Amino acid sequence: MPELPEVETTRRGIAPHLTGQVVSRVVVRQPRLRWPVPADLGDRLCGQTIQAVGRRAKYLLLGLGNGTLILHLGMSGSLRIVPASTPSGKHDHVDLILAGGECLRLTDPRRFGAVIWCEAPERHTLLSGLGPEPLGEAFDGGYLFERSRNKGVTIKQFIMDSKVVVGIGNIYANEALFRAGIHPARAAGRIARARHERLAAAIRCVLEAAIAQGGTTLRDFVGGDGRPGYFAQELQVYGKPGEPCPRCATPIRQIQLGQRSTYFCPRCQT
DNA sequence: CTAAGGACCTGTCGGC
DNA sequence: TGCCGACAGGTCCTTA
Numbered sequence: 001m002p003e004l005p006e007v008e009t010t011r012r013g014i015a016p017h018l019t020g021q022v023v024s025r026v027v028v029r030q031p032r033l034r035w036p037v038p039a040d041l042g043d044r045l046c047g048q049t050i051q052a053v054g055r056r057a058k059y060l061l062l063g064l065g066n067g068t069l070i071l072h073l074g075m076s077g078s079l080r081i082v083p084a085s086t087p088s089g090k091h092d093h094v095d096l097i098l099a100g101g102e103c104l105r106l107t108d109p110r111r112f113g114a115v116i117w118c119e120a121p122e123r124h125t126l127l128s129g130l131g132p133e134p135l136g137e138a139f140d141g142g143y144l145f146e147r148s149r150n151k152g153v154t155i156k157q158f159i160m161d162s163k164v165v166v167g168i169g170n171i172y173a174n175e176a177l178f179r180a181g182i183h184p185a186r187a188a189g190r191i192a193r194a195r196h197e198r199l200a201a202a203i204r205c206v207l208e209a210a211i212a213q214g215g216t217t218l219r220d221f222v223g224g225d226g227r228p229g230y231f232a233q234e235l236q237v238y239g240k241p242g243e244p245c246p247r248c249a250t251p252i253r254q255i256q257l258g259q260r261s262t263y264f265c266p267r268c269q270t
Numbered sequence: 271c272t273a274a275g276g277a278c279c280t281g282t283c284g285g286c
Numbered sequence: 287t288g289c290c291g292a293c294a295g296g297t298c299c300t301t302a
Contacts (some may be wrong), residue, residue, distance in 0.1 A: 032279095074279090110279045111279050111282050151272095203279095258274085258275095259276095
């Protein structure tokens with residue numbers, strides 16, 4: 001579920017509870033996530049102080065003295081801070097128990113998430129090939145334009161490709177393209193520079209707005225404090241086939257692109 | 271090299 | 287009420 005705004009919301013929610021805290025115990029109830037949770041995770045983490053809580057793309061990075069814990073929420077994951085005494089539920093797979101009495105709990109029904117230990121995260125293969133952050137300096141319309149030349153993929157798949165730009169999942173790809181007035185199936189390489197500029201601005205705008213609302217909760221996303229995100233009420237096209245376009249009232253259309261549901265206004269988006 | 275599809279999981283919803 | 291298929295916020299990996 002979580003795209004960049006949800007991961008960033010999670011980061012902001014948990015960081016104040018984690019920074020400076022010592023890990024006192026690790027409980028792994030279900031090690032079978034996207035990749036097996038390392039059996040020696042407790043040995044690595046116990047006694048270490050969490051120095052920083054960062055984010056790269058949709059990965060959360062807990063900086064410890066001796067390395068970095070990389071967390072990914074997959075499709076259905078969430079992280080919450082709870083009292084260490086809180087009984088665990090069916091899908092509460094991993095707990096990091098802190099010396100202060102709180103607990104960072106990973107919940108993930110579908111288990112597409114990941115818990116990875118590594119000593120040099122910037123060189124980790126999962127992170128090293130990633131494109132720029134959409135809210136960072138290196139990302140703009142000129143970058144999108146240059147990267148997309150001679151590319152036949154659809155613009156939607158292009159902006160969802162983490163080698164191009166990170167953090168944009170199915171919800172925000174649909175929303176950004178609507179706001180930019182670009183048809184999602186248009187070939188990325190055949191879009192003029194000015195329209196890439198509009199798209200880059202729309203991506204930035206929609207992600208920032210979503211972060212400000214605490215992310216989008218469709219079903220089960222909760223931030224670090226256990227509260228849902230409120231951006232769902234701002235969605236213009238995602239999940240709304242047949243409903244009138246908010247700009248021109250033409251019914252929103254749904255198609256499949258790269259095996260993902262795609263929503264757009266056939267009149268506003270060209 | 272790119273593109274397309276399968277794979278990994280569980281839960282929920284709509285239709286019959 | 288029960289069963290079955292389709293679908294869901296991600297993304298790596300294999301195959302063509």
